[in-house]
Amino acid sequence: MYLLDTKSVSSSGESLGDSWTTTKGEIEGPPQDPIPTPTPPPPPGVQSYLETLPPPEKTGYSITFPWVYNVSPENGKHPQRIKQYPYKPPNFWTSLLSIMPFYLNYNIARWIAVRTLKDSTSPAYFPDEFMSGASLGLVQVCKALSTPPDREGLEQMFTTRLFERFSAELDILEAEKSAVSIKITKIHDSQIQDVWLTMGPRHAFTRKNGEFDVLHFMTLKIGVRRSSEEGNWNYFRNKLAKSVVEGIGFKVDVAFDVDVIYALKSAKDETLIFDQCRRILVVRFESPYFEPSERILEMRKEDSLVSLGWNWRVGDIDYLLESEDLEKEERENQASVAL
Secondary structure, three states: OOOOOOOOEOOOOOEOOOOOEOOOOOEOOOOOOOOOOOOOOOOOOOOOOHHHOOOHHHHOOHHHOOOOOOOOHHHOOOOOOOOOOOOEOOOOOHHHHOOOOHHHHHHHHHHHHHHHHHHHOOOOOOOHHHHHHHHHHHHHHHHHHOOOOOHHHHHHHEOHHHHHHHHHHHHHHHHHOOEEEEEEEEEEEEEEEEEEEEEOOHHHHOOOOOOEEEEEEEOEEEEEEOOOOOOOHHHHHHHHHHHHHHOEEEEEEEEEEEEEEEEEEOOOOOEEEEEEEEEEEEEEEEOOOEOOOOHHHHOOOOOOOOOOOOOOEEEEEOOHHHHHHHHHHHHHHHHHHHO
């Protein structure tokens, strides 16, 4: 199943994949929060606040289904799992990069990641064809998550980790006979927010690996083999070059400006949550990890510039897993300091 290989159109018949670029074809930065579409009055019997929901013994844990919705419709805002992403500062060439402003470091890393992804796929595919498929993928994901869920489809579209995370939540819904509905009624716009590039052999990034140093630079991560030799710049450059050919993987965060309806009903068909709004919804798409790196080029179909020969998968929605990872990392750091 190819998640990102088909163009999609909006309800007005316009393409959904081109509005995120400038007239020069440059990639825009993260979108600004849109002016919220006025939320219509909820249907009779709909609860407006989380505090007014039926007690836990009646709804079980379904109100914790990991979907971002507005707890208080009157304020017109939705909670953000990550308000400002803590990009990791460079941990190499510190004396040089530390004097550069944040935005310059970020844009350098972004340019490297975007350029590498274009070269690894094709300029004809990324970004235009990718964005068209991403819009279609978002609609497919929301439909598959809704009751009754399409678990087989979700397993194909999601990474293993995200599938297991949502599968556990779907088990809870089914056990208590609750029903969830997620509908994207319109996609106003979509923009590439971040492109994450990882290079080096996959095992270089395991926690207990002592053979590699992991270099961080904003949205870049590189596994470089350790060496006791004192090398000059050419020596370090050669180590980087070796890491580049040993493995490569991409993650692309796409911010969708959408009209979405999220509803949750109990086993007795009581409406527990009803959220109809316009908001920014961020979806992370992940490539397979290619070892060695040249495999990504070998899999491209020779007779097509826009068919990759591999599938993107959804790796996160609204920073669900990312926020949990950051919280876990913070707890571990605090524990190590306490020791």
